[in-house]
Amino acid sequence: MPIESGNPVPSLGNIARFVRGIPKAELHVHLEGCIEPELMFALADRNGLTLRWPTPDSLRSAYDFPDLASFLALYFEGCRVLVQERDFYDVTRSYLTRAHADGVKRAEMFLGPQSFTDRGLPIGSILNPILAAIRDAEQADSISAALLVSAHRHRSEDDALYLLDSIMPWATDIAGIGMGGAELGNPPSKFAGFFRTCRERGFRTTIHAGEEGPASYVREALDLLRVDRIDHGNACLDDPALVRDLVARRTPLTVCPLSNARLHVVPSLSQHPLRRMLQAGLNVSVHSDDPPYFGGTVADNLLDCHQAFGLTMDEIATLARNSFASAFVTPSAAAHGIAAVDAFVAAFAP
Ligand code: ADE
Numbered sequence: 001m002p003i004e005s006g007n008p009v010p011s012l013g014n015i016a017r018f019v020r021g022i023p024k025a026e027l028h029v030h031l032e033g034c035i036e037p038e039l040m041f042a043l044a045d046r047n048g049l050t051l052r053w054p055t056p057d058s059l060r061s062a063y064d065f066p067d068l069a070s071f072l073a074l075y076f077e078g079c080r081v082l083v084q085e086r087d088f089y090d091v092t093r094s095y096l097t098r099a100h101a102d103g104v105k106r107a108e109m110f111l112g113p114q115s116f117t118d119r120g121l122p123i124g125s126i127l128n129p130i131l132a133a134i135r136d137a138e139q140a141d142s143i144s145a146a147l148l149v150s151a152h153r154h155r156s157e158d159d160a161l162y163l164l165d166s167i168m169p170w171a172t173d174i175a176g177i178g179m180g181g182a183e184l185g186n187p188p189s190k191f192a193g194f195f196r197t198c199r200e201r202g203f204r205t206t207i208h209a210g211e212e213g214p215a216s217y218v219r220e221a222l223d224l225l226r227v228d229r230i231d232h233g234n235a236c237l238d239d240p241a242l243v244r245d246l247v248a249r250r251t252p253l254t255v256c257p258l259s260n261a262r263l264h265v266v267p268s269l270s271q272h273p274l275r276r277m278l279q280a281g282l283n284v285s286v287h288s289d290d291p292p293y294f295g296g297t298v299a300d301n302l303l304d305c306h307q308a309f310g311l312t313m314d315e316i317a318t319l320a321r322n323s324f325a326s327a328f329v330t331p332s333a334a335a336h337g338i339a340a341v342d343a344f345v346a347a348f349a350p
């Protein structure tokens with residue numbers, strides 16, 4: 001029976017409880033994009049750096065972006081405060097604590113080491129503290145967490161291959177390889193050799209595509225790179241044959257509604273195509289991307305979609321099931337997550 005039967009418009013209190021409580025997997029979040037302004041100031045202070053803003057609130061009010069490029073400029077500027085091993089540890093640990101409070105049972109977090117290795121940080125000083133924070137969070141909160149190493153698409157394929165070689169000693173601790181950065185002008189085809197090498201070395205792969213870029217970028221990601229997931233993917237809706245192929249292959253699309261609204265990839269949250277994507281049969285799930293920059297966690301995304309265009313409890317349950325089905329985990333761990341969603345939905349008392 002649909003969860004809403006007899007209660008077609010759930011009260012905000014009910015839906016908020018449902019959204020926060022439902023088990024979910026966060027598959028698209030960037031650790032560099034998880035530095036809350038207060039933590040940004042604390043890290044700058046710790047590292048003897050001066051920020052351009054006088055207070056955390058004034059930094060927060062600078063989070064107003066006409067497009068992806070303007071966001072990325074501030075995001076890379078923010079990366080400067082990550083200097084010491086304990087900075088990477090603290091950002092990871094604080095994100096996972098918030099995710100746990102949000103009902104996240106599995107978190108797969110991107111980090112792009114090239115921002116830091118450029119400054120001379122050894123790769124181990126970046127990866128080791130993140131992996132330590134993951135282990136500590138898993139012990140403390142029984143959350144399952146993993147690192148996805150992300151390469152920058154505005155750099156060269158050789159740079160990406162160099163990064164890949166540098167992380168090989170940690171290969172068994174890395175859940176997958178991703179790619180973000182400035183999309184327009186940097187199509188997936190630029191990295192065909194890199195993604196082939198990642199696959200040959202046994203990594204699962206994902207790439208941002210169809211965020212600002214066209215449907216043809218999603219097509220390249222699917223057919224040329226043969227990635228396991230696509231981050232965003234919204235532009236696929238412009239190509240019905242592509243939608244048919246994505247549906248047939250159950251390719252996961254990790255959609256980030258608040259990010260899309262804040263970066264003007266969609267005209268407004270109320271006009272976000274999430275429902276159309278669900279209705280087309282696409283394997284979509286909802287994620288936060290860069291929570292403080294875009295206004296919220298994965299639960300905030302779901303709740304804001306409920307308020308903006310009436311995302312229903314049934315749709316939220318489908319998105320939560322899809323998130324576990326799309327995680328880089330064993331089939332039995334995915335099935336366990338989906339069963340937890342089903343049990344939560346069955347037990348939920350409005
Ligand atoms: N890195 C962090 N957030 C990103 C986004 N939304 N698109 C591309 N690269 C990113």
Ligand code: ZN
Pocket residue numbers: 028029030180208231289
């Ligand atoms: Zn992203």
